[in-house]
Amino acid sequence: MKITVCVLFVVLLTACKSAPNTTLYQQLNGHEGIERLTDSFINQIGNDDKVLAYFRDANVAHFRNGFINHLCALTDGPCEYTGDSMVAIHTGMNITEADFNRVVDLLISAMEEQNISHTIQNKILAKMAPLRPEIIRI
Amino acid sequence: MNWHNTFFALLIVFYSLDSFAGQGKLLGTPGVSQVEGSAGGGLVPWAQLAGYASDEEFAVNGFCSRADVSDYSLDVCGAQVNVLDRVELSYAQQRFEVPALNTTIEQSITAAKVRLYGDIVYSSWPQLSLGAQHKSLDDGTVATLVGAQETSGTDIYLAASKLHLGALAGYNVFWNLTTRYSDANQLGLLGFGGENASKELLFEGSTAIFLSREIALGVEYRQKSNNLGLGEQNWQDIFVAWMPNKYVSITAAWLDLGSIAGAKDQTGWYLSVTGYW
Numbered sequence: 001m002k003i004t005v006c007v008l009f010v011v012l013l014t015a016c017k018s019a020p021n022t023t024l025y026q027q028l029n030g031h032e033g034i035e036r037l038t039d040s041f042i043n044q045i046g047n048d049d050k051v052l053a054y055f056r057d058a059n060v061a062h063f064r065n066g067f068i069n070h071l072c073a074l075t076d077g078p079c080e081y082t083g084d085s086m087v088a089i090h091t092g093m094n095i096t097e098a099d100f101n102r103v104v105d106l107l108i109s110a111m112e113e114q115n116i117s118h119t120i121q122n123k124i125l126a127k128m129a130p131l132r133p134e135i136i137r138i
Numbered sequence: 139m140n141w142h143n144t145f146f147a148l149l150i151v152f153y154s155l156d157s158f159a160g161q162g163k164l165l166g167t168p169g170v171s172q173v174e175g176s177a178g179g180g181l182v183p184w185a186q187l188a189g190y191a192s193d194e195e196f197a198v199n200g201f202c203s204r205a206d207v208s209d210y211s212l213d214v215c216g217a218q219v220n221v222l223d224r225v226e227l228s229y230a231q232q233r234f235e236v237p238a239l240n241t242t243i244e245q246s247i248t249a250a251k252v253r254l255y256g257d258i259v260y261s262s263w264p265q266l267s268l269g270a271q272h273k274s275l276d277d278g279t280v281a282t283l284v285g286a287q288e289t290s291g292t293d294i295y296l297a298a299s300k301l302h303l304g305a306l307a308g309y310n311v312f313w314n315l316t317t318r319y320s321d322a323n324q325l326g327l328l329g330f331g332g333e334n335a336s337k338e339l340l341f342e343g344s345t346a347i348f349l350s351r352e353i354a355l356g357v358e359y360r361q362k363s364n365n366l367g368l369g370e371q372n373w374q375d376i377f378v379a380w381m382p383n384k385y386v387s388i389t390a391a392w393l394d395l396g397s398i399a400g401a402k403d404q405t406g407w408y409l410s411v412t413g414y415w
Binding site for chain 2 (some may be wrong): 096097098099101102104105108117118119120122123125126129132
């Protein structure tokens with residue numbers, strides 16, 4: 001028992017990143033995969049009244065292009081994000097912590113819908129999570 | 139009003155106020171309920187506050203747990219309130235059965251936890267919380283008999299928790315470290331302190347891997363003091379927690395609690411259910 005616990009502790013605490021020889025962008029099936037994921041995400045937002053309220057003045061086509069471009073750049077794809085800064089986009093929206101997580105839940109649902117594996121989902125979330133201070137409560 | 143009435147009254151009040159309940163955290167991130175009633179794993183209180191409330195929400199949770207080891211069993215039921223993800227207040231009632239002596243020892247635990255810093259998912263440093271658990275035995279006869287100095291006591295602890303997204307081959311990894319200042323004997327069930335024994339710093343740790351959004355597999359370790367000279371040993375467990383949605387979680391564990399009151403090798407099962415409103 002003691003040994004099992006120790007071994008598990010060591011394995012879990014020495015969480016190392018396996019060196020991927022493909023980018024996250026490639027694991028998402030490139031541009032096509034990112035477009036499909038973005039469309040699922042937009043669909044999820046469209047079905048959620050609470051989150052949709054934040055998009056009342058948004059141009060869907062503009063959001064779609066911006067999100068695809070941003071996701072491509074974040075997943076180490078052959079893109080450079082050229083859209084507005086996260087701060088500029090979200091200033092004045094006063095997004096709460098709870099609604100931010102609600103959007104994360106919608107993104108997870110979209111990734112599920114696209115049959116993206118659990119581990120790739122987490123890697124995408126890990127890329128996006130650091131953006132949170134530039135998005136909420138501004 | 140006794141404890142059960144209070145508990146059910148709370149359940150009814152908050153069940154009827156469904157919209158009141160916070161849902162603002164990500165699935166699984168509040169942890170479950172530990173044996174002293176605080177949000178945590180099974181044995182260790184964690185830095186997370188109980189329930190799914192975010193900084194503008196409230197949450198109320200109820201739980202019951204049962205630990206069944208070689209010579210004893212422990213039943214715990216309790217409830218927690220989360221206020222704006224800043225303060226957690228909890229109450230738990232423990233029933234410790236000693237079949238060999240045909241005795242039941244009961245203890246109530248009133249506790250509070252304050253989040254000092256951070257968010258286990260989003261802040262760059264771990265979430266940090268400070269907590270206190272005040273424990274009081276209903277009847278201190280057994281505790282006094284085995285040499286405890288007091289029949290009530292207060293533990294103070296500092297906990298740090300972090301969830302690392304996709305950190306282990308894409309799986310989310312969680313860890314928590316807690317340091318507790320305590321003189322409790324076997325959670326306080328055998329009283330507090332002993333001859334020539336005073337409060338000391340004890341270390342507790344947990345780590346888990348999320349195999350999916352709903353299932354976490356982990357281990358815990360809890361250091362114990364040996365104030366009574368009865369060979370009290372450190373506790374450990376391996377657990378699996380299932381969080382199918384933001385309303386319920388079920389935790390099962392295999393416990394190794396070492397020697398309890400002279401009875402060696404206390405191993406056995408643990409099962410716990412928490413409901414979130």
